[in-house]
Amino acid sequence: MSAASAREATPKLRFTAVAKEFVAPRTGKRTLAVTDVGLSIEAGEFVCVVGPSGCGKSTIMNLVAGLDAPTSGTITMDGRPIAGPGADRGVMFQDYALYPWLTVSQNIGFGLENGTPGRGLSRAERDARVRHFVELVRLKGAEDKFPHQLSGGMCQRVALARLLANGPDVLLMDEPLGALDAQTRLILQVELLRIWGETAPRAERKTAIFITHDIEEAVFLADRVVVMGTGPGRIRAILPIDLPRPREEGTRADPRFAALTKQVWELIRDDAYQAIG
Amino acid sequence: MGLSGFDHHDRAGSGALDAAAALRRQAPQRLRAALGSRPVAAVRSFVVVLGVWWGLSLWNANPIQLPAPPAVFAALANVASDGELLENAMISTGRLALSLVIAVAMAVPLGFWMGMSRRAHAYIDPVVEMLRPISGIAWIPLALFIFGVGDTLPVFIMTYVAFFPLLLNTIAGVRGVSRRLVQAAETMGVSRAAIVRRVIMPAALPSIVVGFRLAFAGAWAAIVAAELIGAPSGLGFAIEWYRQLLMTPKIFAYIMAIGFVGYVCDQLLQGLQRRLTPWTDRSRG
Structure with missing residues (x-):
């Protein structure tokens, strides 16, 4: 076995049975933010995480960034457990x-x-x-x-x-395009893909975790969409998005784009309705 | 006392800007806008105060208690022209500056320490909370025993008074630094020492500058009391000196000088604040 294939065998990021519980400092009340998260992300992959509010999307990002430590389970990067924040994982915060x-x-x-x-x-x-x-x-x-x-x-x-x-190496983005108007948003989505390395060979692409609540945005950008659910936050489904790259304006007209969007929405719908009461 | 006063001041400032805009727009509104503008309003207030003062002094008819405005202005011209006003003002502001430098040198590092270490805060805060309510003036008799009459006593009292607002505002500033800004630096591989220097220090600066203005206001208010008793020179000493000579107009002249110097210093500090922390100034943008 060559070194290259050994490297391929180790995913860029691997979550194994990750759970994160928060304890309120004064009341001591425990809240399970996410539980039972298992996921492998390959180098050069663009993964979007979607889900209703309160499903632990941002928690996942903080764990990968090393700003929080999981209560149980492990997260590894290139096979090594994440010990704390570092410049190899860049974060773009929601605020x-x-x-x-x-x-x-x-x-x-x-x-x-x-x-x-x-x-x-x-x-x-x-x-x-x-x-x-x-x-x-x-x-x-x-x-x-x-x-x-x-x-x-x-x-x-x-x-x-x-x-x-x-x-x-790894781009962590928490709703990075949320505050933009619809047009600028569409332009920056295409630009983001270009910067990430869409037109480059896979080995030169960065690994990206992109958190959004916008289903179409997730389908447009991602290689895989991770759909999360609430109560407590967990992975509901992982959908491969097999739309051709580079993606552009025409991608949205592709019938498969509509089908995938519908599929993600159906997975989220019940949680989303519950979230708004 | 300081903060709410400053806020009011800022609002008055933007009112003047609005007035200026109206001035350009329409001629009939000009007169009203001009009468409502800040310098004119200030002059009107002074005229009213002067009138009431003069009326009271006529009614009271005791120039030792309350001299009429012309006598006071003559006294002011007199002490200003022979240089004694300037000399005393320089001595007092020099003491003030020295006290503020000492207070900053002590309170700001201590505030950073207490703001960043829960342990340090837990140990030192009770002492601070016990000393803080004690007015600086309460220490004057004791300070007289220790330092005697001279420069040291007023500087000590003013440093004491300036210390607490600086310390508390530094602690609040350090504790109020957004966690996000620190986290962002951590995810960029910035070391702990550089985070203190490049994130926590600038983020706490606006609060420290506000503390400095409060410290100045407190110290300037305390200087008169300290010099009244414990110094052989300065604006406070001059008031006491002319009290013994029963020269009330000169007492009033010095009281006015204290108000004027305080006002000018605060204006300078406001300018400094705008330069040092422009991102907190909401009227620009």
Whole structure:
């Protein structure tokens, strides 16, 4: 067996019987956020996680990011258990988590400037990288603005650029396009796929976990859609999305796109109705 | 006292901006807008206060208790022109600046420590909570025994007064740093030390700056009491000096000077606040 095939045998990320319980600090009340999560994600795979609110989507992301530890079960990356946060797993938070005292450029370059991703890079190389991602997310002209001067959509693009500038192996995105208007959202979906490496061979693609509540978005982006349910949060189904890549405007007209969307909705529907009471 | 006053001030500021916009729009509204604008409103208030003051002094008819405005302004011109007002003001503001520097040097590092370590907070907070309600003025008699009359006593009292708002605001600022901002740095491989320097410090800065303004206001209010008793110079000492000479107009002149210097310093601090923490200023955007 060659080294290459041995590497293929180890998934990029593997969840084994993962459960996470939260204990309220004062009351001591226990809440089971997710339970019995088993999932393997291959390197270069784009996985979307959908589910109604309260199904533990964000919990899953925090566990992979290393910001939380599972109560039981294990999560491994390249075969090694995740011990804490690290720059190999970049996170784009739902609330962007931009630094209000830094400009757009400084926010995008924050990891390069202060964290491990910038190690070994000269100042000129860092600046060039920041400029590259500023252009990529179409923020040219806004480099020196502060987050409080930007619209929600622009903040989101800053957060996306910051994530990408750090060049993580694994992209963790928690509803990253949620605050955008419908048109910008469609444009950025296609762009996100391009940045992820849709047109590149699979070995050069990044591994992505993308959390969304938008079923069409999930089907459009993903190689596989993980459907989660509530009470407690658990995986209800995993659907392979066999739509051809690269995906573009025409993908949505594909009859299989409609069928898959319908299939995901049927899996979520009961939980979703319960969630709104 | 400080915070609610500042808020009111800011609102008045945006009102002036609105007035300026109206000025450009329509001519008939100009007069009303001009009368409602901030400088004009301030002048009107002063005229009313002056009128009431003059009336009271005529009714009271005892210039030792309440001199008439012209006597006070003459006294003000007198102490201003012979340089003693400036000299005393410089001495007082110098003491103030020294006290604030010492208070910042002690309270801010301690506040960071207490804000980040639950243990440190648990040990030190009870002591702080016990000392905090004690007015700085209560320590003056004791400080007289220890330091005697001189520069040290007012500086000690003002440092004591400035220390608590700075400490409490630093702790609140450090504790109030969004967890998300720290987590975001962690997921970018930023070290613990760099997180303190690059995330917690700037995120806590707005609260520390507010603490500094409160510290200034408290210290400036305490300086008169401290200099009244424990110093051979300064604005507070001058008031006491002219009290003994029964020269009430000069007492009033110095009281006005204390108010004026305090106002100017607060304006400077507000400007500093806008420069240091522009992202917290909601009126710009």
